[in-house]
Amino acid sequence: MSLRIHLSQLTSPTAMLLQSLDLDISGGVIHTVMGPSGSGKSSLLAAICGTLAPDLVFKGDIHLNGKPLLALPTEQRGVGILFQDDLLFAHMTVFENLLFAVPAGPKPERKAAVMQGLIDLDLASWAHADPATLSGGQRARVALMRALLAQPQALLLDEPFSKFDATLRARLRTFVFELVKKRHIPVLLVTHDAADIADPAHLTQLAHA
Amino acid sequence: MNTRFGAATLLAALGAPLAISAGVALQAGFNSAAWLALGGHPQTLSALGMSLWTGLTATALAVAGAAFLLSRSFGQVHWPQGVRLLAPLLAVPHAAFAIGLVFLLAPSGWFLRALSPWATGLDAPPPWPTTQDPWGLGLIAVLVFKEIPFLLWAAATQLQRAEVAQRWTRELQLARSQGYSAPRAWWCVVWPQLWPRLRWPLLAVLAYSLTVVDMALVIGPTSPPTLAVLAWQWLLDPDPAVNAQGACAAWVLTAVLALTVGVVGWIWQVPQQTFWRTRWTQGARGRPGVSKKLGVAGFCALLGVYGLVMLALVVGSVAGLWPFPLLLPEALSLQAWASVWGSLPTLGTTISLALASAATALIWSVAWLECAPPAWDQRLRPFLYLPLVLPPVLWVVGVHGLALSLGVDARWTGLWLAHTLAAVPYVLIALSPAYLGFEARHQQVCASLGHGHAVFLWRVKWPLLRAALSAGFAIGFAVSVAQYLPTLFVGSGRLNTVTTEAVTLAAGAQRSLTSAYALLQWALPLLIWAWAARCGRARRF
Numbered sequence: 001m002s003l004r005i006h007l008s009q010l011t012s013p014t015a016m017l018l019q020s021l022d023l024d025i026s027g028g029v030i031h032t033v034m035g036p037s038g039s040g041k042s043s044l045l046a047a048i049c050g051t052l053a054p055d056l057v058f059k060g061d062i063h064l065n066g067k068p069l070l071a072l073p074t075e076q077r078g079v080g081i082l083f084q085d086d087l088l089f090a091h092m093t094v095f096e097n098l099l100f101a102v103p104a105g106p107k108p109e110r111k112a113a114v115m116q117g118l119i120d121l122d123l124a125s126w127a128h129a130d131p132a133t134l135s136g137g138q139r140a141r142v143a144l145m146r147a148l149l150a151q152p153q154a155l156l157l158d159e160p161f162s163k164f165d166a167t168l169r170a171r172l173r174t175f176v177f178e179l180v181k182k183r184h185i186p187v188l189l190v191t192h193d194a195a196d197i198a199d200p201a202h203l204t205q206l207a208h209a
Numbered sequence: 210m211n212t213r214f215g216a217a218t219l220l221a222a223l224g225a226p227l228a229i230s231a232g233v234a235l236q237a238g239f240n241s242a243a244w245l246a247l248g249g250h251p252q253t254l255s256a257l258g259m260s261l262w263t264g265l266t267a268t269a270l271a272v273a274g275a276a277f278l279l280s281r282s283f284g285q286v287h288w289p290q291g292v293r294l295l296a297p298l299l300a301v302p303h304a305a306f307a308i309g310l311v312f313l314l315a316p317s318g319w320f321l322r323a324l325s326p327w328a329t330g331l332d333a334p335p336p337w338p339t340t341q342d343p344w345g346l347g348l349i350a351v352l353v354f355k356e357i358p359f360l361l362w363a364a365a366t367q368l369q370r371a372e373v374a375q376r377w378t379r380e381l382q383l384a385r386s387q388g389y390s391a392p393r394a395w396w397c398v399v400w401p402q403l404w405p406r407l408r409w410p411l412l413a414v415l416a417y418s419l420t421v422v423d424m425a426l427v428i429g430p431t432s433p434p435t436l437a438v439l440a441w442q443w444l445l446d447p448d449p450a451v452n453a454q455g456a457c458a459a460w461v462l463t464a465v466l467a468l469t470v471g472v473v474g475w476i477w478q479v480p481q482q483t484f485w486r487t488r489w490t491q492g493a494r495g496r497p498g499v500s501k502k503l504g505v506a507g508f509c510a511l512l513g514v515y516g517l518v519m520l521a522l523v524v525g526s527v528a529g530l531w532p533f534p535l536l537l538p539e540a541l542s543l544q545a546w547a548s549v550w551g552s553l554p555t556l557g558t559t560i561s562l563a564l565a566s567a568a569t570a571l572i573w574s575v576a577w578l579e580c581a582p583p584a585w586d587q588r589l590r591p592f593l594y595l596p597l598v599l600p601p602v603l604w605v606v607g608v609h610g611l612a613l614s615l616g617v618d619a620r621w622t623g624l625w626l627a628h629t630l631a632a633v634p635y636v637l638i639a640l641s642p643a644y645l646g647f648e649a650r651h652q653q654v655c656a657s658l659g660h661g662h663a664v665f666l667w668r669v670k671w672p673l674l675r676a677a678l679s680a681g682f683a684i685g686f687a688v689s690v691a692q693y694l695p696t697l698f699v700g701s702g703r704l705n706t707v708t709t710e711a712v713t714l715a716a717g718a719q720r721s722l723t724s725a726y727a728l729l730q731w732a733l734p735l736l737i738w739a740w741a742a743r744c745g746r747a748r749r750f
Contacts, residue, residue, distance in 0.1 A: 051382045054286050074385035075394075075494065081386045087379055091401045096490050100397065101387050104492035150387035 001027030003048075003154045003186035007060040010040055010047060017043050017056070023204065025154075025186035030177060030198035032189045035206030041190040045156045048188070049081050050074035064154055064186075080152030084159045086143035088131035094118070094142055095127040101149040117145045120179075137168050144176055148183060155180055157189040161196060169195070215580035220589065223573060226611055226630060227595055233610030234603050237456030246450070247457045256436040257461065263345040263435060264419030265469065267352035271414055274353060275360035278511075279403075280395040281504030283368065284381055291508045292365045296683070296742060298358040298515055300734035302691035304712050305727040307351045307427040309518030312525050312720065314339045314347065317533050319521055325534035334533050340428050348429040352421070354514055356414045363410035364403060366639060370646040377402070393495025401489065409590075409638055412470060413597045419469065420462050420600030423693040423708070427715045436462055440602040441694070459603035466600065519731065525724030545721035549729065552710070558621070559690060559706040560733065566628035567685030567737075570636040573629075574681065577637070578644045579666075590637075597634040605694040612699045619701040627695035632685040639684045643677035676745030683741035687734035707733070 003025045010018040017040035025031045035041050047058040051074055062069040069077050088097050098114040118124045121141050123134075131139060140160065147155060160176065161169045177198055180187050189198060197203055247253055282288045313319050316334035325331040340347050368374050377399045384394035420437045429435055434442075436458055443455030529540035549556075577586070596604055608627045609618070617623030647670060655665040671678065696709050711726035 049382065049386055051385075073391075074382065075388045075390055077386070078388075079386060081383060083379055083383070085376070085379070087376065087383055089380060089398055089402075092486070092489065096486060099490040099492075100384075102492055103388065104494065110492060147383075147387075152386070 001065055001153060001185055002063075003188065004063040005044075005048065005060070006062075007044070007047075007058065009057070009059040010043055011057050011059075013055055018206065021060075021204070021206075023188070025188060025202070027186055028181055028184040029202055030180065030187040030189055031202040031204070032191060032197045032199075033204045033206060034191055034194070034197070036192060039206040041192075041206060042158055045081065045158050045188070045190055048077075048154075049079050049156060050077050078153040079156060080147040080150055080154070081156045081158065082144055082147050082160045084162055086131075086136075086139040088139055088143060088146075090131065092131070093128050094123065094131055094134070097131060097142065098146050098149055101146045103151060113149060117149055121145055136164060137172060140164070140172055141175065144179065148179065152185065154185055155183075155187045157187065159191050160189075162191070162193065166195075212580040213582065216577065216582065216585055219573060219577050219580060220585075223630075223633065224592070226626060227592065229614065230604065230607030230611045230630070231595060231599075232607070233614075234456070234459075234599070234607035237453065237603075237606050237610075238460040240453040240457065243450065243453035243457045246454045247461070250454070252433045252439060253436070253458070253461075255433040256439045257465065259345055259430060259433055260419055260435040260437060260462065261465065261469075263348045263352070263425075263429070264415065267349045267356065267418040268411075268415045270349070270353045271356035271360060271418075272411065274357045274507075275364065276400065278357070278361060278504060278507045279364055280392045280400070281501065281507060283395060283399065284378055284391070285501050285504055287501070287505050287508065291504075292361075293742070294508070294512060295358050295362045295365065296680075296738040297735055298511070299362055299684070300687055300731065300738045301355070301515065301518075302687070302708060302730045302734070303351070303355050303421070304423040304427060304691065304693060304708055304715070305522070305730040306355055306515075306518055307424040308711060308715050308723055308727040309522045310347070310351050310354075311340045311428050311715070312521040312724065313517060319517075319536075322534045322536050332534060341431050343430050343432060345430045345435075348421075348425055348435075351424055351428055352418050354511070355424075356418070357511060360407070360410060360414065363407055363638070366642045367403060367406045370642050372646070388494045390495035391501075393493070397489045401485065409594060409597075412594075413634075413638075415469065415473070416466055416598045416600065419466050420602065422601055423712045426712060437600060437602050440600075444602065444606065444698075455602070456606050459600055459606060462600040463603055466598070519728075522724045522728045522731070525720050526728055528721050528724075542721065545719075545725040548722055549725045555705050555707060555710060556729065558624075558704055559708070559729075562621070562624055562628050562706065563686045563689040563733065563737075565625050566632050566689045567636075567682050569625070569629045570632035570685040571640075571678065571682050573633060574636045574640050575644075575678070578640065593637060594634045596631050601694045605698045608695050609698040618699060619703045621704065623699045624696060624704055627699045628689040628692050631692055631695060632688045635688050636681045636685045640677055640681040643674055647674065679741035679744035683734070683738045686737045690730060690733050 003023070005021065005023040007018060007021040009016065021044070023031060033041055033044065043052065043056060046052045046056075048062055048069070050069070050072065052058060058070070064078065069079070088094075089100070092100065095114060095118070098117055099110060102110045102113050115124065115127070118127055123138060123142065126134060126138070131142070134142065144160070157176070161172055164172060173196060189196065191197075282291055311318070316337050316339055318339070321329065321331065321334070321339075368377070380398050381391070381394050384398050385391060389397065422437050422441045425435050425438045429438060433439070440455045440458035440462065443451045443458060446452060446455070524538065526545050527541045527543060528538040529542035531538040581589075608630065612618040612623035612627065615623070615626075617626065651669055651673070652662075652665050655669055690706070691708060692706070693708050693712055696704070696706050700709070707726050707729045711723060711730055714723040714726060717723070
């Protein structure tokens, strides 16, 4: 598995956001992109995910497992994303939030996948809880499991730890990195905190645009 | 303490007339002879059936249409443009739209003229019931086309709240990243969260559709008419016993409305635990494809209908001799507009009432939203929305009684009071999302910089809420212009507005004069909406 990004330019109507960026991320690797605010990190993720704002222009190409992504709509790209906010759906229980992510199939198997996910998270007793009653750390873990249950072929992490204090941050980081490495998919982590770097050998620093 | 005192004062100022009106309306139902007469009248049941058929069908279709457009448009490139175009559609009073649609659909209307004689073989208007049809289809069509923009606008006011818009946009992105098509993501993720926030606008649509009088007079069925029209006819009768029968019919409509709301609410709530949750999480991703194009097509179709209606009114207002099946008039005439010009007092009454009642409604609403403790606001909102949810034929009994008791019947002051009471609920609905969602930390920042509350309001909060405030004023203005029953009853025939003139003329054969008044009905709110749009534009640097 691999995620290849060849970016020649990423521009807005008034500014150049990014230029000349080449990334080749293999399965199981967490590649970190660091840069200050305004350096184009989130726009890069939006371009990969297929949610780039209409006024921004991406020049280059993106391939996932050899498949070109740019012409595909978001739902067909197979790229999961985890934002800074957990964005658990307020109208669904924890169980339903996870079930929502599981691809269509026989109901017993889908439910079993969700229950296994909850067990892995040590949150089985919270299955039918309102997401608002979970702690911030619990919600973040549920959000990650939801992203993984959709069986993405690549995963984007948009500053997922920035909301938390140092201790919780470290715990979550360890948890997230272990879980995604087990899935052996390419992961792109965007952050402005050096403590989030998964592997210094897989690091790209962005300058301010 | 000061804010509670302020809120209590505001409540008294509005609550007293509301309570008196409701009390007079309630009292009108205590007449056993009138109830017996109502029950024994041969048209009562069929009229009630017609009201239920047209009201429920129109509401269901309007909700389905608005939800479909939202599912295909929210988050898409054309969504902001579509929302901006809603304002001129909302500015169209219901009666004006009905009159315009009649001119399109009538046996001598534009549609048949366009198809005759080459497609239809007709060289004279046929005796077909294309308007005021016995099945109520014309009334349903007008209600649907009028309520879809209102529901879209109500949804947009929720979606404009920054924290909501950003969150739901990201939730949609997230769902799409998991393989869900854009419409499916909308139905599973955003719509279940938006739907509960639309309950008051939905209730307003249901209440209006079940109880409308002016549109039903123009395009609704006549044999039987809807129960609201029947009640109106009885309320206008010189015989007090028949008036009482009309009041009882209005109470029947109220009871039917309450029952309908209860049933619809139950239908939504009960299966939510099972049916809807299963639908949300069954895993089917939906089909990708032409969703954006359908959204654009839907908006274009809506605009197209409104454009045709407006064109029909414009041409109709200057039509002289216009034999069937000519597509355009043989001769043009400005006689209708000359006649309108001769009725300047009517225009003056309309404009002065609309400006005054919109301003009053806006000032009251802002003061209430500033002063009222959240618990008060939550508990008292249903009471404040009474004019919205009570059938107009019942409400007008109360308002007329209020005007009589205050001695302002047949006076401008009485009409101002009636129009203000009608406008306040709409202005509150328009203003509340933005006002209550205002970032609270702005005030903290202002205070930390040494500024008091008055400076905060005048220099920070109200300028930042300019768009919502001007939209609220425009809505209050449009509501006032559109008031038919209150103007008819409280005005007692001595004070007329362009709306009462238009609806009265629609019953006759003066197409050009009817068109001219209907266009005025449309033009006045449209001008104010244009002003509001300009006023509400973000500052440019």
